[in-house]
Amino acid sequence: MKxxxxxxxxxxxxxxxxxAVKDALGAEAxxxxxxxxxxxxxxxxxxxxxxxxxxxxxxxxxxxLSPLMREVKAFAAAGGPVAGICNGxxxxxxxxxxxxxxxxxxxxxxxxxxxxxxxxxxxxAFTSEYEAGQVLEVPIAHGEGCYFADPAxxxxxxxxxxxxxxxxxxxxxxxxxxNPNGSARAIAGIINAEGNVLGMMPHPERAVEPLLGSTDGxxxxxxxxxxxxxx
Amino acid sequence: xxxxxxxVRVTPRRGILDPQxxxxxxxxxxxxxxxxxxxxxxxLIVFTLAAADEGEAExxxxxxxxxxxxxxxxxxxxxxxxxxxxx
Numbered sequence: 001m002k003x004x005x006x007x008x009x010x011x012x013x014x015x016x017x018x019x020a021v022k023d024a025l026g027a028e029a030x031x032x033x034x035x036x037x038x039x040x041x042x043x044x045x046x047x048x049x050x051x052x053x054x055x056x057x058x059x060x061x062x063x064x065l066s067p068l069m070r071e072v073k074a075f076a077a078a079g080g081p082v083a084g085i086c087n088g089x090x091x092x093x094x095x096x097x098x099x100x101x102x103x104x105x106x107x108x109x110x111x112x113x114x115x116x117x118x119x120x121x122x123x124x125a126f127t128s129e130y131e132a133g134q135v136l137e138v139p140i141a142h143g144e145g146c147y148f149a150d151p152a153x154x155x156x157x158x159x160x161x162x163x164x165x166x167x168x169x170x171x172x173x174x175x176x177x178x179n180p181n182g183s184a185r186a187i188a189g190i191i192n193a194e195g196n197v198l199g200m201m202p203h204p205e206r207a208v209e210p211l212l213g214s215t216d217g218x219x220x221x222x223x224x225x226x227x228x229x230x231x
Numbered sequence: 232x233x234x235x236x237x238x239v240r241v242t243p244r245r246g247i248l249d250p251q252x253x254x255x256x257x258x259x260x261x262x263x264x265x266x267x268x269x270x271x272x273x274x275l276i277v278f279t280l281a282a283a284d285e286g287e288a289e290x291x292x293x294x295x296x297x298x299x300x301x302x303x304x305x306x307x308x309x310x311x312x313x314x315x316x317x318x
Contacts, residue, residue, distance in 0.1 A: 058302055065299070094302070101304040103243075108250050148247065148305055182248070 001228050004032040004042035006072070006088075008063045013049035013086065017205040021046075024208035025221040034066040043228050044081040045072055047088030049141070049203060059102065059144045060090030069095055081125050081224060082197045086142055089189075089199035098192055098199045099157070100149035105142070106182025112141040114214065115180050117188055117202060118168040121161055124191055125227035126198045129219040135172045136165075136216035138202040140180055145201040147183035147190075154184055165189035165200055232281045235288045238311040241301045242273035276300055279315065288312045 003021045007014045014031065021029035030040050034052075039045065052063035063069070069091075076082045076097055084092040092098040105111060114137050122132040130136070149157070157163055165188040169178045179186045181201070189200030204217030243249040249271050256270035282288035292310045301308040 057299070061299065061302070093304075101302050103247075103305055104250055106248065106250050108254055150304075182250075 001225060002028040002030060002042045003044045003046065004030050004039060005046045005048055006032045006034060006068060008034040008050070008052035008066060010052040010054055011048050011050035011087070013203065013205060017046045017048045017085065020205040020208045020221055024218050025225055027225055032068060034063070034068045037067055037071055039071050039075055044083070044224055045075060047082070047084040047091050049086030049088060052087055052091065058094065060087060060094040063091045064094035073097065076197050079194070079196050081227065083126060083224070084199040085203055085205060086201055089201055090144065092197060092199045097197050098190060099153055100147055102144050102201070103146045103148050104144050105146050110143040111180045114139045115202060116168050116170050116178065117165045118172050118174060120166055121164045121191070124164060124195055124198070126220055126223050127164060128226055129223040133172065135168060135170065137214045138204055138207045138217050140202045142181070142201055145181040145183065147187040149184060157190060160193055162190050162193065163187055164191050164198060165202070232283060234315040235280045235282060235285070236313045236315050237278050237280050237288065237292050239276040239292065239296060239300050240273060240309045241276065241306050242271050244305055244307050247305055285312055285314065
């Protein structure tokens with residue numbers, strides 16, 4: 001089982017993600033270079049956090065057009081699991097692999113702190129090690145993480161069960177005060193209709209060891225490993 | 232072929248919350264410019280382009296806007312194309 005972490009110019013969570021896969025999960029991890037056209041036979045792809053291409057134009061807009069994204073799109077179209085974290089989520093939206101967009105935080109402030117997430121779906125390839133309704137503590141670090149989509153699209157996401165994580169209080173209450181960026185319907189993470197492309201603003205790879213303050217993020221990596229072992 | 236000067240103005244889609252515009256509005260009003268109404272902050276992209284005529288230039292730029300320069304989910308764009316005087 002081999003998981004790939006894409007490095008774009010300006011990625012800065014690629015090592016965190018690599019370490020989460022290699023050390024916390026104990027699976028094989030490889031870096032994938034944005035300019036190559038080679039996924040190196042990986043079974044899953046992570047698009048990590050950071051500020052790819054300096055967030056020029058819009059966060060994720062330029063990275064979405066980088067050479068390797070052609071392979072990532074083909075991999076996703078063939079059912080391969082792809083997870084975008086933070087900047088990776090922005091890239092997936094810009095690439096059209098996930099619907100909607102991520103815009104400037106309503107507060108206009110860069111938010112870097114732990115948040116609580118309500119697990120809405122525990123039956124996906126990325127969340128099977130969690131339970132629906134479980135509350136996770138995972139950090140966020142972003143300035144443009146406000147999820148936006150028009151009401152019809154939001155209704156569609158809800159109806160299809162594509163909302164995977166929502167911001168919530170420590171007790172699991174979805175409330176405006178617990179929404180760190182003004183995201184529509186407190187959406188922190190969504191999945192595509194086919195169930196193989198996940199995007200989320202919070203950083204599970206930064207919550208995989210006690211030293212990091214939380215181990216709640218490791219479930220995502222374990223879920224993906226369990227999924228890959230099944231297919 | 233003619234060279235054209237192109238300006239693309241990208242603004243947050245009307246009706247979408249624009250916190251940056253609101254912040255600038257508040258700052259202007261605090262400076263005493265109470266007459267200021269709705270404010271939006273966008274970006275201006277300027278480039279030159281070679282095309283057979285103005286219609287072709289506009290068509291090409293529109294395609295660029297849809298594919299890259301503006302996000303169709305959150306932004307509106309406005310294109311101005313002007314022929315450059317022959318050198």
